[in-house]
Amino acid sequence: MPSRPRPIHDPRRDDCPWCGSKRLRTRLRSPDLRHRRPGTFVVDECRDCAHAFQNPRLTPEGLTLYDGPRDRRHSPRHLRATARAMLPFPEPESWLDVGTGDAHFPSAAKALFAYTAFDGVDVTPRVQRARAAGRLDEAHLGPLTAPDVLSRLRGRYDVVSMLHHLEHTREPREELTAALTALRPGGHLLLELPDPASASATVLGKWWHPHDQPRHLHLIPLANLLPELESRGCEIVVTDRRTPHTPHDLSTAASLYLNRTRLHRAAGPVTVVAALLDHALAPALRRTRFSNAYRVIARKAE
Structure with a gap:
């Protein structure tokens, strides 16, 4: 008999992997916005310690399907x-x-x-x-x-x-x-x-x-x-x-959003403008909670 494919997710957990609290809330649901591979993924957050984590978490086999080369995105x-x-x-x-x-x-x-x-x-x-x-x-x-x-x-x-x-x-x-x-x-x-x-x-x-x-x-x-x-x-x-802040929040968000819509042809120019805005705002944002x-x-x- 052919072997069953290994699961790509661990079982969903009902407690925080950091502090063990069971007081969880859903922080967000998201598809793979970057590579557009199938699936919707959930990030939960602990109401007690604020640790956020993927739930259910990808197994090692699942990670090999989704986790490409890591781009630290730093100049x-x-x-x-x-x-x-x-x-x-x-x-x-x-x-x-x-x-x-x-x-x-x-x-x-x-x-x-x-x-x-x-x-x-x-x-x-x-x-x-x-x-x-x-x-x-x-x-x-x-x-x-x-x-x-x-x-x-x-x-x-x-x-x-x-x-x-x-x-x-x-x-x-x-x-x-x-x-x-x-x-x-x-x-x-x-x-x-x-x-x-x-x-x-x-x-x-x-x-x-x-x-x-x-x-x-x-x-x-x-x-x-x-x-x-x-x-x-x-x-x-x-x-x-302050120093570790990287000015790419707006430009990356614009690129991810526009490339998933009918406005994808405008993604290039809008992303350039957003990148300029990221860098212009960076000195101020580093001193705020937007870092x-x-x-x-x-x-x-x-």
């Missing part, structure tokens, strides 16, 4: 600004970038940290191509949480960066555990995530790019991430809701 200028956040600390000997893809971030960071060895880990072969292109010193293929990968990287790094990575993962707490395992005592964990508390998320709804269904499985509020890191013995040394991302730097206990 070289933004990547350099992210790397610059580590300048106040001692120059690291070794740095691991998790979910590095084509290693554009390590490539940008090398301009500021010339004596640092940059390694990358990614679930796609792009990490190996990045090593061949000279953007990485070492390339590790597979998830950081895999025992064979983590055993090789345990305690090797002064800095581990996870930039717009946790929202793609099925178990973000396991990812944090793996990142701290790869760090040396006293090393720094550099995190950037979309901010689910952003006012843009409320205004734009499913058209807000960081909702990005079905690829984003978790949207973690800053108020949840900080105590999670502290409970693991980390010292929070930086929190920043769309946050950064955390945490020091692992000695």
